[in-house]
Amino acid sequence: MTLFENPVIPGFSPDPSICRAGDDYYLATSSFEYVPGVPVRHSRDLVHWRLIGHALGRPDQLELADEVPSSCGVYAPTLRYHDGRFWMITTVVGGPGNVLVTAEDPAGPWSDPVPVDLPGIDPDLVWDERGDCWCVFSHGGIRAVRIDPETGRVLGEPVAMWSGSGLKYPEGPHLYRIGEWWYLLLSEGGTERGHAMSVARARTLPGPFEPHPDNPVLSHRSTSHPVQSTGHGDLVQAGDGTWWMVLLGTRPRGDTPEFHGMGRETFLVPVRWEDGWPLPESPELSCEAPALTPHPWPEEPTRDDFDAPELAPCWVSPRRMDPAAVRRGELPGHLVLHARAEGLDRPGGVFVGRRQQDADCSARSRIDTGADGRGGLAVRLDEAHHYQVEREGDTVRAVARIGPLRQTVAERRVGPGPVTLRIDVTTTGVLPPTVTVRPADPEAEPPSGLRIGGPDTLRLGHERADGTFEVLAELDGRYLTTEVAGGFTGRVIGMYATRGSAAFDWCELSRA
16 A cells, blocks of 8 residues: 655645646645745646646736735635636635636646636636536625636626535535536635535536535544644546545644644545545545556755746745846846835735745745845744844844734844854744643642643744854744634745845755
């Protein structure tokens, strides 16, 4: 038996949608306020995935205004292969709404976005036996309407479909024609710990739909399973006839209520059929692999020396990748960032980062801010939740922004010239809990295990000339988690400039 490790796409990669073209599989995920938008990945075996581009990768396709809040932007996409073309439809919240793009090659180029004049979020595309295209979406329940996918024109009035078993927030619908049935798969219960997946079927469109008698067919709510928030799945039939589902989940750590910092990740599970119903298995951390020829890709480089003419596709920025502020070629072999705002605490700050994909990792970068610049490395969840280690003049400082509070935690003078900044994230040697809950009797011994501790510790500092790590601050990782900050994203680690300019010779993010 060959096993694979879940999640198949670790780190902030929620709302996966999958399609198959021949022996190849392609997958798209949400990107929210980060651009380029809608990462597209390729696999030959459903287990190993490589990033090949973005469906909304050009500024003329997607650029968000500074006032668009964090966790708005690009919501759940649907990726489909039909009639020799790839189709991607999604919702840009705080932007043009529902849009559709197409491509002959999923690596791009993708077309200009076509607006689809429908309300709601999480649009899905499916073609019926007559060739008509249906768009299914979430808006006060699950609705469907025929559209012209070439022009985005809506053909008729949306009709109500099945909206789940009665839990809150029915969303993420996907409609499939399989055999003699139409199957409607959706998520409900909210995308947090109550997340669940349910399924119904109908002989014809738009229904009526018959729900599975044991809905929800998948949920880890109120369990101690290490994978939580399971839902928002999409089905695919492999080349050997087996069925699989990609779905999102989280891996919370620490003490109650447990915390996750890397966001909602993409998991893979087999699907069995019982009495004509598709039933997904539980997403385990280690599973039996599909019976497909294994096809691993070369490991992605952990270090970028910024020698290529274009940034690698793993690098993203909040809302826009401003070419006036993010410059390649200004200084050979460097990425030079020019500040647009005085801090990362407000929209408009210049930040270029990569998704955290390993629970234990180390970020390092060689930076020169000159006489007047300020910049550094940051672990970002949103404008109100991030940790920074930065260089300004002859000083290196560690800064924490937690909700309404911004604090310089420590600083130290260093010599002139470039310095290597570093942030380590570790799940071992985690900081002791900051709160101990004691019983009412002050003389009684505190109960063991009743404490509040974070999922990891972040150590911020710089490297000395001999390469040793000079730690300026150790910070509790729980404040950079969704359970504290809210929202739909995960940690992104990278470079920033908040005054003048900062030149980065290289930047690496590696497994510790």
